[in-house]
Amino acid sequence: MPTTTLYLIRHAEAAVDDERADPGLSPRGELQAAALARRLSAMRVDVHDDVLLHSSRRRAAATAAIVATAHAGWASRASDDVEDRTAVPEDLSAVPERHHRLLRDVPADEHDPDGRRLDAAVRSLSAIGDQDRTVVAITHAFVVGWFVRSVLDAPAWRWISLPVSNASLTVLQWQSDREPRVLSFNDTGHLA
16 A cells, blocks of 8 residues: 655754744754654655655755755645644633633734635645655644544644654655654754
């Protein structure tokens, strides 16, 4: 059976705490991205069509550039499927009240009503074709959380409670003859 394997990576540490400023990477973030590149090499990860996907945010693009440089033949490109989005329920009644403020304060450019665009991204990146497919994507914490929540078929708000570290590796897999699987989540062993 053909398999689609998705390596979801949260960008390395940003240069400043204010992510709305769209910073690049801090010196520590550059080291994290280099360690991540070595980890992917050691795992012998090879991307589909030699393309490494990333969001348009500078911290994700910079992380992708470091990873791509370490892998001969890999090119990186921005993809709408991994943009920085936050799934905001139109009806907050099913979400614990402790999360309401976070959801109300989501910047307009990240606001994804009921996670519709994130759901479309899951469908796109999890598509199973005639051959095995491997996708590596550098994105953001809430996007990784949404994908994991989707694979686990957890309630829509549960992505909020999933901690996703900078430069962490999450591996998800889809096959037509079984339920989707989380092979690893928030793996930071390469940063030790």
